[in-house]
Amino acid sequence: LSRRGERPGAEALAALPVAVDAMGGDKAPGEIVEGARRAAADDGIPVVLVGPPDQVGDTCGLDLVPCTEVIAMDEDPAGGVRRKKDSSLVRVAELVRDGKASAMVSAGNTGATMAAALLRMGRLPGVIRPCIATPLPRLGRTPAVLVDAGANAECTPAMLVQFAQMGAAYVAARFGTVSPTVGLLSIGEESTKGTPLVKETHALLSGSAGPDTKFEFEFVGNLEGRDLLPSPADVIVTDGFTGNVALKALEGSLRFLFDAMLEVFGTNDETKAAADVLLPYLLPMAAEFEPENTGGAMLLGTDGVCVISHGSSNAVSMVNAVRVAYECATRGLVDHVAAAVRPPQEG
Amino acid sequence: LSRRGERPGAEALAALPVAVDAMGGDKAPGEIVEGARRAAADDGIPVVLVGPPDQVGDTCGLDLVPCTEVIAMDEDPAGGVRRKKDSSLVRVAELVRDGKASAMVSAGNTGATMAAALLRMGRLPGVIRPCIATPLPRLGRTPAVLVDAGANAECTPAMLVQFAQMGAAYVAARFGTVSPTVGLLSIGEESTKGTPLVKETHALLSGSAGPDTKFEFEFVGNLEGRDLLPSPADVIVTDGFTGNVALKALEGSLRFLFDAMLEVFGTNDETKAAADVLLPYLLPMAAEFEPENTGGAMLLGTDGVCVISHGSSNAVSMVNAVRVAYECATRGLVDHVAAAVRPPQEG
Numbered sequence: 004l005s006r007r008g009e010r011p012g013a014e015a016l017a018a019l020p021v022a023v024d025a026m027g028g029d030k031a032p033g034e035i036v037e038g039a040r041r042a043a044a045d046d047g048i049p050v051v052l053v054g055p056p057d058q059v060g061d062t063c064g065l066d067l068v069p070c071t072e073v074i075a076m077d078e079d080p081a082g083g084v085r086r087k088k089d090s091s092l093v094r095v096a097e098l099v100r101d102g103k104a105s106a107m108v109s110a111g112n113t114g115a116t117m118a119a120a121l122l123r124m125g126r127l128p129g130v131i132r133p134c135i136a137t138p139l140p141r142l143g144r145t146p147a148v149l150v151d152a153g154a155n156a157e158c159t160p161a162m163l164v165q166f167a168q169m170g171a172a173y174v175a176a177r178f179g180t181v182s183p184t185v186g187l188l189s190i191g192e193e194s195t196k197g198t199p200l201v202k203e204t205h206a207l208l209s210g211s212a213g214p215d216t217k218f219e220f221e222f223v224g225n226l227e228g229r230d231l232l233p234s235p236a237d238v239i240v241t242d243g244f245t246g247n248v249a250l251k252a253l254e255g256s257l258r259f260l261f262d263a264m265l266e267v268f269g270t271n272d273e274t275k276a277a278a279d280v281l282l283p284y285l286l287p288m289a290a291e292f293e294p295e296n297t298g299g300a301m302l303l304g305t306d307g308v309c310v311i312s313h314g315s316s317n318a319v320s321m322v323n324a325v326r327v328a329y330e331c332a333t334r335g336l337v338d339h340v341a342a343a344v345r346p347p348q349e350g
Numbered sequence: 351l352s353r354r355g356e357r358p359g360a361e362a363l364a365a366l367p368v369a370v371d372a373m374g375g376d377k378a379p380g381e382i383v384e385g386a387r388r389a390a391a392d393d394g395i396p397v398v399l400v401g402p403p404d405q406v407g408d409t410c411g412l413d414l415v416p417c418t419e420v421i422a423m424d425e426d427p428a429g430g431v432r433r434k435k436d437s438s439l440v441r442v443a444e445l446v447r448d449g450k451a452s453a454m455v456s457a458g459n460t461g462a463t464m465a466a467a468l469l470r471m472g473r474l475p476g477v478i479r480p481c482i483a484t485p486l487p488r489l490g491r492t493p494a495v496l497v498d499a500g501a502n503a504e505c506t507p508a509m510l511v512q513f514a515q516m517g518a519a520y521v522a523a524r525f526g527t528v529s530p531t532v533g534l535l536s537i538g539e540e541s542t543k544g545t546p547l548v549k550e551t552h553a554l555l556s557g558s559a560g561p562d563t564k565f566e567f568e569f570v571g572n573l574e575g576r577d578l579l580p581s582p583a584d585v586i587v588t589d590g591f592t593g594n595v596a597l598k599a600l601e602g603s604l605r606f607l608f609d610a611m612l613e614v615f616g617t618n619d620e621t622k623a624a625a626d627v628l629l630p631y632l633l634p635m636a637a638e639f640e641p642e643n644t645g646g647a648m649l650l651g652t653d654g655v656c657v658i659s660h661g662s663s664n665a666v667s668m669v670n671a672v673r674v675a676y677e678c679a680t681r682g683l684v685d686h687v688a689a690a691v692r693p694p695q696e697g
Contacts, residue, residue, distance in 0.1 A: 142610060153537060156537060156543075156544055156545050157545055157546070188595060189595075190500060190503060190590075190591055190594040190595060190598075196503075197503055197591060198503050198504055198591050199504070201591075227594075227595070227598050228594065228595040228596060228597065228598025228599035228600075228601070228602060229598040229599070229601055229602030229605075230602065231599050231602060231603070232599075232602055232603045232606040233606065241595075243537075244536075244537055244544060244545050244548075244592070245591070245592055245595055247537040247574075247575065248535060248536075248537060248574070248575040248588075248592055248595070248596050249575060249595050249596060249599045250575065251537075251574050251575030251576040252575035252576070252578050252579075252596045252599045252600055252603075253575075253599055253600075253603045254575075254576055255575060255576030255577065255578060255579055256579045256599075256600045256603045256604055257603055257607060258576075259579040259580065260604060260607050263489060263635055264611075264632070267628060267631040267632055267635065268628070270631055273627055274627060274628055276624075276627075277623075277624035277625070277627035277628050278624070278628070280620055280621060280623075280624035281614060281615070281621055281624050281625070281628070284614040284617055284621060285611070285614055288610055288614065
């Protein structure tokens with residue numbers, strides 16, 4: 004089922020559309036289609052929608068690849084992809100596999116998005132397991148990236164090393180970061196801290212496990228939970244269980260604090276007036292924390308670009324997601340990731 | 351080395367002093383001694399300091415149990431406790447073991463504090479491993495408690511079940527919570543989500559693994575990272591690696607946001623004036639997040655009360671830590687924890 008023939012080059016990819024799952028997400032199809040329309044109109048990015056015509060409705064002039072099925076947000080991911088072969092999620096992945104789209108974007112069922120991408124595009128050679136890379140804001144700087152943010156609850160040291168390699172390739176391709184730094188999430192700075200998984204990964208990344216490892220990044224050692232915002236390293240590596248818990252803990256605490264602040268602002272006329280003065284300064288900061296502005300999470304390790312957007316994505320989120328998908332595809336993200344995980348003897 | 355004879359009853363414990371490691375913490379002995387003095391003077395709590403007289407200096411009229419050694423903040427925990435038998439940390443634990451103190455408090459080396467408590471007081475019968483319980487603020491309500499917040503990087507399902515039992519006994523003893531609720535930290539609500547550790551623990555806590563488990567709490571299922579602030583459950587159970595990462599992620603993100611807000615407030619005269627209006631409302635909220643006001647973390651599962659304070663503890667932190675230690679000791683925390691983990695056939 005995997006890729007037929009050669010991966011298209013940068014020029015070919017730039018001419019291909021980004022395939023958008025018009026039925027993915029809580030606000031599909033309305034906000035999804037509107038976001039795709041804006042990305043095409045404002046940024047000149049070629050876009051194709053995928054979905055059942057009667058459910059998608061008005062495509063705002065965008066091309067629509069018709070299909071007959073939709074995988075629901077709460078549907079069993081593997082089962083949904085296996086059963087619904089003519090679903091919008093499966094079809095966007097097939098467009099990338101078949102060289103008819105440069106990238107896929109979905110705000111639908113995360114597990115099903117991963118499964119569709121993995122089963123239809125396939126893994127890159129040598130990749131043990133794809134992982135999810137999620138941006139973490141660093142005010143005024145390019146975001147850091149957390150890998151794995153939730154694709155793999157169980158990991159091995161070899162997988163974590165690949166997450167580091169793929170994450171570094173991603174920040175290089177997306178943000179132009181030269182010689183990215185990589186940190187390992189643990190519970191203390193010392194290499195002796197943490198689980199066996201973390202300790203063995205530390206040995207591999209630091210080169211103390213053998214002299215023949217050569218990475219395209221600088222390993223800066225262990226980081227702790229308090230280092231996630233703002234992260235001193237460009238890439239933070241962890242297993243998908245810890246990564247998902249940490250990411251949601253960050254999202255939850257920031258939302259909690261914003262909500263509590265807004266409640267304080269509304270206390271009385273005096274606080275409302277004071278808030279009016281401060282909000283123009285606070286809102287740009289808050290915007291950097293908004294998932295809708297980060298372009299969503301990126302699946303790394305599949306043979307094609309796959310952006311996994313938040314289920315709550317609106318039109319703004321989709322504009323950013325389509326933009327990130329297009330930029331990463333045309334900058335050769337997949338080639339960079341493939342090169343990063345290639346075993347030394349093959350290089 | 352463990353407890354000699356019977357555990358003292360509530361009345362006997364109320365008459366015993368709380369043993370404070372005068373040399374523990376970044377601000378020892380100055381802030382530590384001052385905090386102990388205030389707890390004694392303002393709350394009438396009996397307190398005894400432990401430390402080398404020449405290093406402690408002025409005891410502000412408090413009794414001092416002299417010793418000759420100090421375990422440094424960055425010293426190897428197990429090695430420090432083994433070698434420095436006359437250190438302040440080892441001696442506070444021995445005072446509890448010997449029935450001469452109701453509880454121990456230290457803001458020193460966390461690992462050494464755990465090791466001293468474990469090796470000198472011993473584990474309660476049946477306890478596989480002690481764990482650390484750390485309060486998580488819930489604005490306007492009693493805090494939730496995260497167990498294990500970092501004592502055990504590697505855990506088994508049986509350990510997590512005991513953390514739930516001990517955590518529930520703790521919130522009952524400390525906050526008077528009647529039939530506490532317990533949630534399990536995972537990466538999705540469904541019982542099928544997470545690592546094998548989480549899935550097996552879910553089966554044990556939900557009773558689906560066998561009909562003979564009877565808990566003194568209500569298991570509410572899986573929680574996610576975003577549920578930590580504010581937690582819908584009174585107790586959140588996780589392994590010490592995930593717990594430590596999540597806790598530090600929360601601390602770090604809140605600090606990051608507070609710092610960013612303060613920077614905005616100082617932008618110009620207009621924002622400063624607006625901030626002056628809002629700060630009286632924001633500061634009480636911020637205070638609920640301050641570790642210094644929570645009384646520190648509690649070690650659960652040892653045969654004696656042990657409060658582990660933040661290394662950065664000041665006098666206010668110590669007042670709260672001594673207060674929590676005294677309250678928990680006199681309310682019979684250790685008996686409650688012992689009863690919670692007692693195997694059914696022995697009860």
